[in-house]
Amino acid sequence: MHSSYKWIVLFGAFIIYLFDALEIAILSFALPAVSQEFGLEPVQAGLLATATLLGMGFSGPIMGWLADNRGRKFALIVCLIVFIALTAAIYVVPNFGVFIVLRFVAGLGLGGVWSIISAFVVETWPPHQRGKAVAFVLASFPIGGVAAAQLATFMMPNWRLMFLIAGLSAALPLLIAIFLFKESAVWQEERAKREPGENANLNELFKPGIARVTIFASLVATAAFVAYYGASTWLPSYLETERGLEPHAVGQFMTWLNLGMFAGYIVFGWLADKIGKKNALLIAMFGSGVLMPLYGIVTDQSVLLWLGPLYAFFMTFAGLFGSYLGELFPTRIRATGAGFTFNVGRGISAFAPMILGGVAAATSFAAGLVVAGLVFLLGGVFLLFLPKAPSDVKAVTETSTLKGVKTDA
Incomplete structure (x- = not known):
């Protein structure tokens, strides 16, 4: 395959x-107007976010299986069509119940994208560049959040039209997947080795030798996403109600926070290729675990302004998961394994906003951030039980071998 194709995959996946x-983040900006139109209490409105995350949780095994058995490109196109159609359909949603169903089904498409594009990049880029490549692609997540904020600025309170525009605009990535992406050559090679009618299945994730990886990778992802969604859901409320920021200032703080996260994705992607994906992920998890509670304790607004991007800088686990988790599973079940572990975490995290909201109600939002930080630290402990990425082990071995080779002057 031509070397220029890897760049098409890189920027196309970005x-x-x-x-x-953008499609994931846009709901949070629409919730106030949606709640007003349908007369929803905060707990009911929160169910829309929960439904989305639950759909994303189920998408891991479903879309991962599809990608491993029917092809990366086919599964990616299915994911895009699902969330385009279901997001745009919200324009005519008649009631709260239908809204929940639409967000759940849209989540099936939204959640599947991560594991598939991660597999595309891992199977297209050489091992010594995968960390940077995958992290760069997944660094688009905070940029999507900024794009959602800007779209909401222009469209709200017309939330229906906002969902329609957001859904239809995703025709661009669909066209990229259809016309620019080729089926993964690595997947095709592995697929050709199977017996006719033989498919990879979910049971393979729990076979001896793989089960341990599946379990601990799921625990790491669960801890990371519970901490992330539990905290990020309430960050605007924390800044406004407990730290006295005006609503427009909250938006500025969140923009800087997302930019800090974007920078972290890029730097940690580079770091992953230098010191190993697992080591970089450990730094990210423990860094988040230390700085998030600090963000909850600090009361000075000027300190919060610069501390936010700093703590978000370390919150790059999703980008590192892309290259790390994908390598922990063989090609045959790569998308299934990475998608399962990643989205199990996202699915369980659907309940995190309610749990940390309960903590905040009993104590404070600041206390909730401290709890979230402790959960990040727990995830770092779980990570210690996982192996290094195979490409990192190979790189170390090759480096050691080269150091032992004497060359003629």
């Missing part, structure tokens, strides 16, 4: 995941 992030 755009695709940016739109995926």
